[in-house]
Amino acid sequence: MTQINWIAADWGTSHLRVWGMDGDRVVHSADSDQGMARLQRAEFEPALLALVGEWLPDGQVTPVIACGMLGSRQGWVEAPYHGVPCTPLGDRLVTAPTRDLRISVHVVAGLKQPAPADVMRGEETQIAGFLAQNPGWDGVVCLPGTHSKWVHLSAGEVVSFQTFLTGEMFALLSEHSILRHSVAGWNDDGFLQGFDQGMERPDRLLARLFSLRAEALLHGQDAAVARARLSGLLIGAELANTKPYWLGQRVAVIGAHGIARPYAAALDRLSVPVTTCDATELTLAGLGAARAFIPQKGTPCVN
Structure with missing residues:
Protein backbone atom coordinates (compact mmCIF):
# COMPACT_ATOMS: atom_id res chain seq x y z
CA MET A 1 0.00 0.00 0.00
CA GLN A 162 -18.29 40.77 -0.87
CA THR A 163 -20.59 38.03 0.41
CA PHE A 164 -24.23 37.36 -0.51
CA LEU A 165 -26.69 35.03 1.24
CA THR A 166 -28.06 33.92 -2.12
CA GLY A 167 -27.69 30.18 -1.60
CA GLU A 168 -29.09 30.31 1.91
CA MET A 169 -32.05 32.39 0.75
CA PHE A 170 -32.75 29.90 -2.05
CA ALA A 171 -32.77 27.03 0.46
CA LEU A 172 -34.99 28.89 2.92
CA LEU A 173 -37.49 30.02 0.29
CA SER A 174 -37.67 26.72 -1.59
CA GLU A 175 -37.84 24.50 1.50
CA HIS A 176 -39.39 26.54 4.32
CA SER A 177 -41.53 29.32 2.83
CA ILE A 178 -44.90 29.37 1.11
CA LEU A 179 -43.01 28.85 -2.15
CA ARG A 180 -42.15 25.28 -1.15
CA HIS A 181 -45.59 24.22 -2.42
CA SER A 182 -44.84 25.52 -5.92
CA VAL A 183 -41.19 24.66 -6.69
CA ALA A 184 -39.51 21.38 -7.70
CA GLY A 185 -37.05 20.32 -10.40
CA TRP A 186 -35.24 22.57 -12.87
CA ASN A 187 -35.83 24.27 -16.21
CA ASP A 188 -33.05 26.19 -18.00
CA ASP A 189 -35.41 28.58 -19.79
CA GLY A 190 -37.14 29.32 -16.49
CA PHE A 191 -33.80 30.18 -14.92
CA LEU A 192 -32.91 32.64 -17.67
CA GLN A 193 -36.36 34.23 -17.46
CA GLY A 194 -35.96 34.75 -13.72
CA PHE A 195 -32.39 35.97 -14.15
CA ASP A 196 -33.40 38.63 -16.66
CA GLN A 197 -36.11 39.89 -14.30
CA GLY A 198 -33.85 39.90 -11.27
CA MET A 199 -31.04 41.61 -13.13
CA GLU A 200 -33.27 44.25 -14.71
CA ARG A 201 -35.24 45.22 -11.60
CA PRO A 202 -33.61 43.98 -8.37
CA ASP A 203 -35.79 46.47 -6.48
CA ARG A 204 -38.85 44.34 -7.39
CA LEU A 205 -37.32 41.11 -6.09
CA LEU A 206 -39.71 40.56 -3.17
CA ALA A 207 -42.81 41.12 -5.29
CA ARG A 208 -41.59 38.80 -8.03
CA LEU A 209 -40.77 36.11 -5.51
CA PHE A 210 -44.40 36.03 -4.37
CA SER A 211 -45.56 36.02 -7.97
CA LEU A 212 -44.07 32.52 -8.27
CA ARG A 213 -46.75 31.30 -5.88
CA ALA A 214 -49.50 33.27 -7.58
CA GLU A 215 -48.47 31.98 -11.03
CA ALA A 216 -48.77 28.42 -9.74
CA LEU A 217 -52.20 29.01 -8.21
CA LEU A 218 -53.76 31.01 -11.04
CA HIS A 219 -51.99 29.77 -14.16
CA GLY A 220 -50.62 26.35 -13.22
CA GLN A 221 -46.97 27.33 -13.66
CA ASP A 222 -44.77 24.22 -13.86
CA ALA A 223 -42.91 23.55 -10.60
CA ALA A 224 -39.60 23.06 -12.42
CA VAL A 225 -39.97 26.43 -14.14
CA ALA A 226 -40.88 28.05 -10.83
CA ARG A 227 -37.87 26.64 -8.97
CA ALA A 228 -35.49 27.68 -11.73
CA ARG A 229 -37.09 31.14 -11.87
CA LEU A 230 -36.57 31.44 -8.11
CA SER A 231 -32.87 30.73 -8.55
CA GLY A 232 -32.68 33.12 -11.50
CA LEU A 233 -34.36 35.95 -9.60
CA LEU A 234 -31.94 35.63 -6.69
CA ILE A 235 -28.82 35.31 -8.84
CA GLY A 236 -30.02 38.16 -11.05
CA ALA A 237 -30.37 40.44 -8.04
CA GLU A 238 -26.92 39.34 -6.86
CA LEU A 239 -25.27 40.11 -10.20
CA ALA A 240 -27.05 43.45 -10.39
CA ASN A 241 -25.37 44.32 -7.08
CA THR A 242 -21.95 42.93 -8.05
CA LYS A 243 -21.70 44.83 -11.32
CA PRO A 244 -18.61 46.76 -10.11
CA TYR A 245 -16.89 43.38 -9.69
CA TRP A 246 -17.65 41.71 -13.03
CA LEU A 247 -18.11 44.61 -15.46
CA GLY A 248 -15.09 44.74 -17.77
CA GLN A 249 -13.40 41.88 -15.90
CA ARG A 250 -12.70 38.26 -16.59
CA VAL A 251 -14.34 36.02 -14.03
CA ALA A 252 -13.52 32.57 -12.68
CA VAL A 253 -16.40 30.65 -11.11
CA ILE A 254 -15.26 28.11 -8.51
CA GLY A 255 -17.73 25.50 -7.34
CA ALA A 256 -19.29 22.09 -7.83
CA HIS A 257 -20.87 21.70 -11.27
CA GLY A 258 -24.48 21.97 -10.11
CA ILE A 259 -23.80 25.20 -8.21
CA ALA A 260 -21.39 26.81 -10.67
CA ARG A 261 -23.42 26.13 -13.85
CA PRO A 262 -26.22 28.69 -13.23
CA TYR A 263 -23.67 31.41 -12.42
CA ALA A 264 -21.67 30.60 -15.55
CA ALA A 265 -24.86 30.71 -17.64
CA ALA A 266 -25.84 34.06 -16.12
CA LEU A 267 -22.42 35.62 -16.76
CA ASP A 268 -22.36 34.24 -20.29
CA ARG A 269 -25.73 35.92 -20.88
CA LEU A 270 -24.03 39.19 -19.90
CA SER A 271 -21.13 38.48 -22.32
CA VAL A 272 -18.68 38.24 -19.43
CA PRO A 273 -15.68 35.94 -20.14
CA VAL A 274 -16.02 33.02 -17.70
CA THR A 275 -13.72 30.22 -16.58
CA THR A 276 -15.26 27.46 -14.44
CA CYS A 277 -13.17 25.50 -11.93
CA ASP A 278 -13.86 22.55 -9.65
CA ALA A 279 -13.91 23.53 -5.97
CA THR A 280 -12.48 20.23 -4.66
Whole structure:
Protein backbone atom coordinates (compact mmCIF):
# COMPACT_ATOMS: atom_id res chain seq x y z
CA MET A 1 0.00 0.00 0.00
CA THR A 2 1.33 3.43 -0.94
CA GLN A 3 2.18 5.47 2.12
CA ILE A 4 0.96 9.02 2.53
CA ASN A 5 3.18 11.93 3.56
CA TRP A 6 0.47 14.43 4.48
CA ILE A 7 -3.28 14.76 4.93
CA ALA A 8 -5.56 17.43 3.47
CA ALA A 9 -8.76 18.32 5.34
CA ASP A 10 -11.72 20.53 4.52
CA TRP A 11 -13.73 20.95 7.73
CA GLY A 12 -17.02 22.74 7.22
CA THR A 13 -19.96 23.50 9.46
CA SER A 14 -21.80 20.29 8.58
CA HIS A 15 -19.24 17.98 6.97
CA LEU A 16 -15.61 16.85 7.19
CA ARG A 17 -13.70 15.73 4.09
CA VAL A 18 -10.16 14.30 4.22
CA TRP A 19 -7.63 13.09 1.68
CA GLY A 20 -4.49 11.05 2.29
CA MET A 21 -1.84 12.54 0.02
CA ASP A 22 1.42 11.35 -1.52
CA GLY A 23 2.78 14.69 -2.70
CA ASP A 24 0.03 16.08 -4.93
CA ARG A 25 -1.56 12.67 -5.56
CA VAL A 26 -4.65 11.50 -3.70
CA VAL A 27 -4.12 8.04 -2.20
CA HIS A 28 -7.12 7.84 0.14
CA SER A 29 -10.27 9.87 0.70
CA ALA A 30 -13.06 9.80 3.27
CA ASP A 31 -15.80 12.03 4.65
CA SER A 32 -18.25 12.20 7.52
CA ASP A 33 -21.05 14.35 8.90
CA GLN A 34 -18.86 15.43 11.84
CA GLY A 35 -18.85 19.11 10.95
CA MET A 36 -17.91 21.90 13.31
CA ALA A 37 -21.51 22.48 14.41
CA ARG A 38 -21.78 18.96 15.85
CA LEU A 39 -18.54 18.92 17.84
CA GLN A 40 -17.21 20.21 21.12
CA ARG A 41 -13.56 21.28 21.09
CA ALA A 42 -12.33 18.00 22.63
CA GLU A 43 -14.16 15.99 19.95
CA PHE A 44 -12.33 17.31 16.89
CA GLU A 45 -9.27 15.10 17.18
CA PRO A 46 -11.26 11.84 17.65
CA ALA A 47 -13.47 12.78 14.68
CA LEU A 48 -10.38 13.25 12.51
CA LEU A 49 -8.67 10.06 13.68
CA ALA A 50 -11.82 8.05 13.03
CA LEU A 51 -11.31 8.79 9.32
CA VAL A 52 -7.52 8.88 8.94
CA GLY A 53 -6.16 6.67 11.74
CA GLU A 54 -5.60 3.65 9.49
CA TRP A 55 -3.71 5.75 6.93
CA LEU A 56 -1.00 7.01 9.28
CA PRO A 57 2.52 5.66 8.64
CA ASP A 58 4.33 4.11 11.59
CA GLY A 59 7.13 5.93 13.33
CA GLN A 60 6.62 9.46 12.05
CA VAL A 61 4.47 12.53 12.49
CA THR A 62 2.15 13.12 9.56
CA PRO A 63 1.16 16.77 8.99
CA VAL A 64 -2.52 17.54 8.52
CA ILE A 65 -3.26 20.76 6.61
CA ALA A 66 -6.84 21.85 7.24
CA CYS A 67 -9.10 24.69 6.18
CA GLY A 68 -12.62 25.72 7.07
CA MET A 69 -14.65 26.16 10.20
CA LEU A 70 -12.34 24.20 12.52
CA GLY A 71 -10.40 27.48 12.66
CA SER A 72 -13.39 29.49 13.88
CA ARG A 73 -13.93 30.71 17.43
CA GLN A 74 -16.17 27.68 18.07
CA GLY A 75 -13.80 25.26 16.31
CA TRP A 76 -10.78 23.16 17.25
CA VAL A 77 -8.49 26.17 17.55
CA GLU A 78 -9.15 29.78 16.60
CA ALA A 79 -7.10 30.86 13.59
CA PRO A 80 -7.38 34.69 13.57
CA TYR A 81 -8.39 36.27 10.28
CA HIS A 82 -5.80 37.90 8.03
CA GLY A 83 -6.85 41.38 6.91
CA VAL A 84 -7.08 42.18 3.21
CA PRO A 85 -5.31 43.16 1.07
CA CYS A 86 -3.11 40.10 1.53
CA THR A 87 -2.21 36.82 -0.12
CA PRO A 88 -4.99 34.24 0.27
CA LEU A 89 -3.04 32.16 2.81
CA GLY A 90 -1.53 35.09 4.70
CA ASP A 91 1.88 34.38 6.20
CA ARG A 92 1.29 31.55 8.67
CA LEU A 93 -0.76 28.57 9.78
CA VAL A 94 -2.10 27.98 13.28
CA THR A 95 -1.23 24.71 15.05
CA ALA A 96 -4.07 22.88 16.80
CA PRO A 97 -3.41 21.02 20.07
CA THR A 98 -3.24 17.22 19.62
CA ARG A 99 -2.79 14.22 21.90
CA ASP A 100 -1.95 11.61 19.26
CA LEU A 101 1.77 11.84 18.49
CA ARG A 102 1.27 10.54 14.95
CA ILE A 103 -0.24 13.79 13.66
CA SER A 104 0.37 17.53 13.72
CA VAL A 105 -2.58 19.66 12.66
CA HIS A 106 -2.07 23.02 10.95
CA VAL A 107 -5.03 25.29 10.24
CA VAL A 108 -5.40 27.84 7.43
CA ALA A 109 -6.76 31.16 8.68
CA GLY A 110 -9.66 32.96 7.02
CA LEU A 111 -9.73 36.51 5.67
CA LYS A 112 -11.44 39.64 6.98
CA GLN A 113 -12.41 42.98 5.48
CA PRO A 114 -13.09 45.77 8.00
CA ALA A 115 -15.22 47.97 5.70
CA PRO A 116 -17.63 46.96 4.43
CA ALA A 117 -17.42 44.29 7.12
CA ASP A 118 -16.98 40.80 5.68
CA VAL A 119 -15.24 37.50 6.45
CA MET A 120 -14.47 34.17 4.80
CA ARG A 121 -13.21 30.77 5.95
CA GLY A 122 -12.41 28.01 3.50
CA GLU A 123 -12.83 30.02 0.32
CA GLU A 124 -9.37 31.55 0.78
CA THR A 125 -7.89 28.08 0.28
CA GLN A 126 -9.73 27.60 -3.02
CA ILE A 127 -8.50 31.02 -4.12
CA ALA A 128 -4.92 30.04 -3.21
CA GLY A 129 -5.37 26.87 -5.27
CA PHE A 130 -6.67 28.87 -8.21
CA LEU A 131 -3.68 31.24 -8.09
CA ALA A 132 -1.29 28.28 -7.78
CA GLN A 133 -2.71 26.93 -11.04
CA ASN A 134 -3.03 30.37 -12.67
CA PRO A 135 -0.01 32.44 -11.57
CA GLY A 136 -0.19 36.13 -12.39
CA TRP A 137 -3.97 36.02 -12.89
CA ASP A 138 -5.73 39.33 -12.22
CA GLY A 139 -9.50 39.54 -12.20
CA VAL A 140 -12.50 38.41 -10.19
CA VAL A 141 -13.34 35.08 -8.62
CA CYS A 142 -16.94 34.10 -7.88
CA LEU A 143 -17.45 31.33 -5.33
CA PRO A 144 -21.15 30.39 -5.33
CA GLY A 145 -22.60 28.45 -2.44
CA THR A 146 -24.65 28.92 0.69
CA HIS A 147 -22.91 32.28 1.05
CA SER A 148 -21.62 33.25 -2.39
CA LYS A 149 -18.53 35.44 -2.56
CA TRP A 150 -17.13 37.83 -5.13
CA VAL A 151 -13.40 38.41 -4.79
CA HIS A 152 -11.14 40.91 -6.56
CA LEU A 153 -7.62 39.54 -7.12
CA SER A 154 -4.58 41.53 -8.18
CA ALA A 155 -0.83 40.86 -8.00
CA GLY A 156 -1.42 37.59 -6.15
CA GLU A 157 -3.47 39.22 -3.39
CA VAL A 158 -7.10 39.38 -2.34
CA VAL A 159 -7.87 43.10 -2.68
CA SER A 160 -11.54 43.10 -1.63
CA PHE A 161 -14.55 40.79 -1.44
CA GLN A 162 -18.29 40.77 -0.87
CA THR A 163 -20.59 38.03 0.41
CA PHE A 164 -24.23 37.36 -0.51
CA LEU A 165 -26.69 35.03 1.24
CA THR A 166 -28.06 33.92 -2.12
CA GLY A 167 -27.69 30.18 -1.60
CA GLU A 168 -29.09 30.31 1.91
CA MET A 169 -32.05 32.39 0.75
CA PHE A 170 -32.75 29.90 -2.05
CA ALA A 171 -32.77 27.03 0.46
CA LEU A 172 -34.99 28.89 2.92
CA LEU A 173 -37.49 30.02 0.29
CA SER A 174 -37.67 26.72 -1.59
CA GLU A 175 -37.84 24.50 1.50
CA HIS A 176 -39.39 26.54 4.32
CA SER A 177 -41.53 29.32 2.83
CA ILE A 178 -44.90 29.37 1.11
CA LEU A 179 -43.01 28.85 -2.15
CA ARG A 180 -42.15 25.28 -1.15
CA HIS A 181 -45.59 24.22 -2.42
CA SER A 182 -44.84 25.52 -5.92
CA VAL A 183 -41.19 24.66 -6.69
CA ALA A 184 -39.51 21.38 -7.70
CA GLY A 185 -37.05 20.32 -10.40
CA TRP A 186 -35.24 22.57 -12.87
CA ASN A 187 -35.83 24.27 -16.21
CA ASP A 188 -33.05 26.19 -18.00
CA ASP A 189 -35.41 28.58 -19.79
CA GLY A 190 -37.14 29.32 -16.49
CA PHE A 191 -33.80 30.18 -14.92
CA LEU A 192 -32.91 32.64 -17.67
CA GLN A 193 -36.36 34.23 -17.46
CA GLY A 194 -35.96 34.75 -13.72
CA PHE A 195 -32.39 35.97 -14.15
CA ASP A 196 -33.40 38.63 -16.66
CA GLN A 197 -36.11 39.89 -14.30
CA GLY A 198 -33.85 39.90 -11.27
CA MET A 199 -31.04 41.61 -13.13
CA GLU A 200 -33.27 44.25 -14.71
CA ARG A 201 -35.24 45.22 -11.60
CA PRO A 202 -33.61 43.98 -8.37
CA ASP A 203 -35.79 46.47 -6.48
CA ARG A 204 -38.85 44.34 -7.39
CA LEU A 205 -37.32 41.11 -6.09
CA LEU A 206 -39.71 40.56 -3.17
CA ALA A 207 -42.81 41.12 -5.29
CA ARG A 208 -41.59 38.80 -8.03
CA LEU A 209 -40.77 36.11 -5.51
CA PHE A 210 -44.40 36.03 -4.37
CA SER A 211 -45.56 36.02 -7.97
CA LEU A 212 -44.07 32.52 -8.27
CA ARG A 213 -46.75 31.30 -5.88
CA ALA A 214 -49.50 33.27 -7.58
CA GLU A 215 -48.47 31.98 -11.03
CA ALA A 216 -48.77 28.42 -9.74
CA LEU A 217 -52.20 29.01 -8.21
CA LEU A 218 -53.76 31.01 -11.04
CA HIS A 219 -51.99 29.77 -14.16
CA GLY A 220 -50.62 26.35 -13.22
CA GLN A 221 -46.97 27.33 -13.66
CA ASP A 222 -44.77 24.22 -13.86
CA ALA A 223 -42.91 23.55 -10.60
CA ALA A 224 -39.60 23.06 -12.42
CA VAL A 225 -39.97 26.43 -14.14
CA ALA A 226 -40.88 28.05 -10.83
CA ARG A 227 -37.87 26.64 -8.97
CA ALA A 228 -35.49 27.68 -11.73
CA ARG A 229 -37.09 31.14 -11.87
CA LEU A 230 -36.57 31.44 -8.11
CA SER A 231 -32.87 30.73 -8.55
CA GLY A 232 -32.68 33.12 -11.50
CA LEU A 233 -34.36 35.95 -9.60
CA LEU A 234 -31.94 35.63 -6.69
CA ILE A 235 -28.82 35.31 -8.84
CA GLY A 236 -30.02 38.16 -11.05
CA ALA A 237 -30.37 40.44 -8.04
CA GLU A 238 -26.92 39.34 -6.86
CA LEU A 239 -25.27 40.11 -10.20
CA ALA A 240 -27.05 43.45 -10.39
CA ASN A 241 -25.37 44.32 -7.08
CA THR A 242 -21.95 42.93 -8.05
CA LYS A 243 -21.70 44.83 -11.32
CA PRO A 244 -18.61 46.76 -10.11
CA TYR A 245 -16.89 43.38 -9.69
CA TRP A 246 -17.65 41.71 -13.03
CA LEU A 247 -18.11 44.61 -15.46
CA GLY A 248 -15.09 44.74 -17.77
CA GLN A 249 -13.40 41.88 -15.90
CA ARG A 250 -12.70 38.26 -16.59
CA VAL A 251 -14.34 36.02 -14.03
CA ALA A 252 -13.52 32.57 -12.68
CA VAL A 253 -16.40 30.65 -11.11
CA ILE A 254 -15.26 28.11 -8.51
CA GLY A 255 -17.73 25.50 -7.34
CA ALA A 256 -19.29 22.09 -7.83
CA HIS A 257 -20.87 21.70 -11.27
CA GLY A 258 -24.48 21.97 -10.11
CA ILE A 259 -23.80 25.20 -8.21
CA ALA A 260 -21.39 26.81 -10.67
CA ARG A 261 -23.42 26.13 -13.85
CA PRO A 262 -26.22 28.69 -13.23
CA TYR A 263 -23.67 31.41 -12.42
CA ALA A 264 -21.67 30.60 -15.55
CA ALA A 265 -24.86 30.71 -17.64
CA ALA A 266 -25.84 34.06 -16.12
CA LEU A 267 -22.42 35.62 -16.76
CA ASP A 268 -22.36 34.24 -20.29
CA ARG A 269 -25.73 35.92 -20.88
CA LEU A 270 -24.03 39.19 -19.90
CA SER A 271 -21.13 38.48 -22.32
CA VAL A 272 -18.68 38.24 -19.43
CA PRO A 273 -15.68 35.94 -20.14
CA VAL A 274 -16.02 33.02 -17.70
CA THR A 275 -13.72 30.22 -16.58
CA THR A 276 -15.26 27.46 -14.44
CA CYS A 277 -13.17 25.50 -11.93
CA ASP A 278 -13.86 22.55 -9.65
CA ALA A 279 -13.91 23.53 -5.97
CA THR A 280 -12.48 20.23 -4.66
CA GLU A 281 -9.54 20.31 -7.05
CA LEU A 282 -8.69 23.87 -6.01
CA THR A 283 -9.14 23.10 -2.31
CA LEU A 284 -6.49 20.38 -2.62
CA ALA A 285 -4.24 22.70 -4.62
CA GLY A 286 -4.62 25.42 -1.98
CA LEU A 287 -3.91 23.06 0.91
CA GLY A 288 -0.89 21.82 -1.03
CA ALA A 289 0.34 25.41 -1.36
CA ALA A 290 -0.09 25.83 2.40
CA ARG A 291 2.46 23.06 2.97
CA ALA A 292 5.16 25.65 2.31
CA PHE A 293 4.54 26.93 5.86
CA ILE A 294 5.52 23.63 7.53
CA PRO A 295 8.30 21.01 7.14
CA GLN A 296 7.72 18.96 4.00
CA LYS A 297 8.63 15.56 5.43
CA GLY A 298 7.21 13.66 8.38
CA THR A 299 9.34 13.93 11.51
CA PRO A 300 10.14 11.05 13.86
CA CYS A 301 7.34 10.09 16.20
CA VAL A 302 8.60 10.01 19.77
CA ASN A 303 6.47 8.23 22.36
